[in-house]
Amino acid sequence: MLPKLLLLLCCLISGYAQATVKSSSMKDCFRGPFSSYETWKKTLASKKPNFNEKAFKWAFPEEKYSRIRQALDCYDFTYEVDGLTIEGYYLAPKERQTKLPVVIYNRGGNAEFGYVMFAKKLLLQADLAQAGYVVIGSQYRGASARFIKNNGADEFGGADVDDVTALVDVLPDIPMADSSRIALVGWSRGAMQSYLAAKGLSGVKAIVSIAGVADLEKELSWRPKMENVYRGRIPDYDNNKSAALAARSVINWLDELPDAPVLLLHGSEDKRVNPEQSHLLAAALDKVEHKNKLVIYEGDNHGLVNNRQAMQQEVIAWLDEYMK
Numbered sequence: 001m002l003p004k005l006l007l008l009l010c011c012l013i014s015g016y017a018q019a020t021v022k023s024s025s026m027k028d029c030f031r032g033p034f035s036s037y038e039t040w041k042k043t044l045a046s047k048k049p050n051f052n053e054k055a056f057k058w059a060f061p062e063e064k065y066s067r068i069r070q071a072l073d074c075y076d077f078t079y080e081v082d083g084l085t086i087e088g089y090y091l092a093p094k095e096r097q098t099k100l101p102v103v104i105y106n107r108g109g110n111a112e113f114g115y116v117m118f119a120k121k122l123l124l125q126a127d128l129a130q131a132g133y134v135v136i137g138s139q140y141r142g143a144s145a146r147f148i149k150n151n152g153a154d155e156f157g158g159a160d161v162d163d164v165t166a167l168v169d170v171l172p173d174i175p176m177a178d179s180s181r182i183a184l185v186g187w188s189r190g191a192m193q194s195y196l197a198a199k200g201l202s203g204v205k206a207i208v209s210i211a212g213v214a215d216l217e218k219e220l221s222w223r224p225k226m227e228n229v230y231r232g233r234i235p236d237y238d239n240n241k242s243a244a245l246a247a248r249s250v251i252n253w254l255d256e257l258p259d260a261p262v263l264l265l266h267g268s269e270d271k272r273v274n275p276e277q278s279h280l281l282a283a284a285l286d287k288v289e290h291k292n293k294l295v296i297y298e299g300d301n302h303g304l305v306n307n308r309q310a311m312q313q314e315v316i317a318w319l320d321e322y323m324k
Contacts, residue, residue, distance in 0.1 A: 025077045025078045025079075026075045026076075026077045026173075027075060027076050027077070028074065028075060028076075029074035029075060029076055029089065029091075029118060029121060030069055030074060034118050037062045037065045037066065040065070040118075041053065041056060044056065059119075060119065060122065064122070065122070068122055068126050068130070070094075071093060071094060071095075071130055072091050072092065072093060072094060072126060072129050072130065073090075073091065073092050073093075073094055074089070074090070074091045074121060075089060075090055076088070076089045077089065077090075077170070078148070079166065079167075079169075079170055081141070081162050081163050081166045082141075082152070082159060082162055083150075084141050084150055084151060084152040085144075085148050085150045085151060086138060086139065086140070086141055086144075086151070086152075086163050086166075087138070087139040087143065087144045087148070088136065088137060088138050088139065088167060088170065089116065089121065089136070089137055089139075090134060090135060090136040090137070090170075090174060091121060091125055091126060091128075091129040091134075091135045092129055092133075092134040092135070092174065092176055092177070093129060093130065093132060093176075096176045099176060099177070099178035100132055100133060100134050100176050100177065100178060101132075101133055101134070101178055101181035101182070101183065101205075101319070101323040101324065102133065102134045102135075102136060102171060102177050102178060102179060102181060102182045102183070103128050103133045103134070103135045103136070103182075103183045103184075103185050103319065104136055104137065104164060104167055104182060104183070104184050104185070104194075104197070105124075105125050105128075105135055105136070105137040105185050105186075105190070106137065106138075106164060106184065106185065106186035106187070106189075106190030106191070106193040106194050106197070107120075107137060107139070107140070107186075107187065107189075107190050108186075108187045108188030108189045108190050108211075109188070109189060110154050110156055110189060110229055110233055111140075111142045111143055111145075111153075111154045111233070112142070112143045112144070112145070112146065114143075114188075114189070115139055115143050115144075116137060116139060123308075124185075124187075124311075124312060124315070125137070127312045127316070128185070128315070128316065128319070131316045131319075131320070132324070133183075133319065133323075134171075134174055134176060134177040134178075136167050136170065136171070136174070136177075137167075138163040138164055138166075138167060140154055140160045140163050140164075140193075141153060141154060141155075141159070141160050141163055142154030142160070153233075154233050155233055155234060155235055156189070156229065156230065156233035156234050156248070157189075157192050157193065157196055157234075157247075157248040158233075158234060158235060160193075161193060161196045161197055161200075164193050164194075164196075164197040165197050165200050165201055168182070168201065179203060180203045181203060181205055181323050182201060182203045182204050182205065183204070183205060183206040183207065183208065183260075183319050183322075183323055184197060184198055184201075184204060184206075184207045184208070185207075185208040185210070185315065185319075186208070186209055186210065186212060187210040187211060187212070188210070188211050188212065188213070188272065188273055188302065189213070190210075190212070191209035191210065191211070191212020191213060191214075192212065192213055192216075192248055192249075192250070194207055194208075194209065194212075195207070195209075195250035195257065196248065196250075198257055198258055198260065199253075199256045199257070199258075201258075204258045204260045205260055205322050205323050206260050206261055206262075206263070206318060206319055206321075206322040206323055207257075207260050207261070207262045207263070208262075208263045208265070208315055208318060208319070209262065209263070209264050209265070209278070209281075210265045210266075210304070210311070210315075211265070211266055211267065211270055211272070211273050211278075211302050211303075211304070212264070212266075212273065212277065212278065212281075213249075213273055213277050214249060214250050214251045214277045214278070214280055214281035214284075215249045215251045215252075215277065215280060215281075216230075216245040216246075216248050216249045217242070217245045217246070217249065218274075218276075218277070218280070219273065219274060219277060220245070222274045222276075223272070223273075223274070230244075230245070250281065251280060251281060251284055254284060254285065254288055254290060255288070257290065259290075260322070261290075261291040261292060261293075261318070261322055262281075262285060262290065262291070262292040262293075263292070263293050263295070263314070263315065263318040264278040264281060264282055264292060264293065264294045264295065265278075265295050265297070265304070265311055265314060265315070266278040266294075266295075266296055266297070267296075267297045267299075267300030267301050267302060267303075267304050267307075268296050268297065268298045268299060268300065269299055269300060269301055270300075270301055270302045271301065271302065272302040273302060275296060278294055278296070279294070279296075282294040293318070295314055297310070297311070
C-alpha cells in the first residue's frame with residue numbers, strides 16, 4: 001500500500017505523470033521496409049492489392065523521401081507512463097548548432113484509428129522538423145494493443161493526456177531539445193489533447209489547433225455518431241456524460257490555459273469537425289483577451305488537402321514568431 005501512496009504523492013507534486021524511456025528502445029524510423037524508397041514502395045505493393053504506384057509517387061516522390069532522410073533524425077521509442085508501455089517517436093534536424101525548440105504533436109483519431117504511420121511522419125511533422133524544431137509525439141495508450149500487451153486503453157482525453165505531458169521526461173534523451181520552449185500542435189482530437197496537456201506543462205509558448213474541437217457537447221449535437229466513440233472510450237460515460245464532455249471542452253476553462261497565443265486553422269467544408277468549433281473558440285478567446293488568430297480555408301475539408309502548403313507555412317510562421 002505504501003508504494004502506491006508514494007507514487008500518488010509524486011504525481012501530485014509534479015503535476016503530471018512521469019515517464020521513463022530506455023535508450024535501447026530508440027529505433028531508427030528508416031529501418032526494415034522503410035530503409036530505402038524502393039523497399040518501402042515494394043512493401044506497400046506486396047501488402048496492398050490495389051496499390052496505386054502513380055498516386056504513391058505523387059504523394060511521396062523519391063526526392064522528398066531522400067531529402068527528409070538526409071536532413072532529419074527520426075526515431076521510434078517506447079516509454080512507461082502510469083505503469084503502461086506507450087509508443088512515441090521524434091524527428092529532429094541532423095545539423096544543429098544550438099538547442100532547438102520543441103513541438104509536441106498530438107494526433108487525431110482514437111485508439112489505433114489515427115495511429116501515426118511512417119508516411120504520416122513525412123508530412124507536417126517532417127516539415128516542422130526541417131524548419132528547425134524537435135518534433136515529438138505519442139501514439140497514446142490503447143493504440144498499440146495489438147503488439148504491446150501492457151498498452152492500456154484510450155480514454156479520449158482522460159488518463160491518456162498523461163501520455164502527452166510525460167513526453168517532457170523523454171526530452172533529456174534528445175540532447176538538442178530545449179524543454180523551456182514548447183509548442184503544442186494538435187489535429188482534430190489532438191487539439192483537445194493539446195489544450196488538456198497545456199494545463200499541466202510549463203514552458204508552453206504557443207498552441208496550434210488544426211480542425212480542432214472546443215466544445216464536445218455542441219459538436220455531438222452536430223455529429224451524433226461521435227457518441228459511439230465517446231461511449232466506447234470515456235470511462236463511465238453514460239453515468240457521467242455532461243461532466244466528462246465539459247471536462248474535455250476547452251471553452252469551459254479558458255482561464256486554465258497558459259498565456260500562449262493560439263492559432264486556429266479549419267476548413268470551411270469540414271465534415272468531421274464543424275468549423276463553427278474554431279469560430280466559437282476564437283470569439284471566446286477574444287472575449288478574455290487571449291491572443292489568437294483564426295484562419296478558415298474556404299472549400300477545404302478536415303484534412304486541408306487543398307491548402308497543405310499554405311497551412312504548413314501558417315503553422316511555421318506562428319511557431320517562429322513565438323518560439324524563436
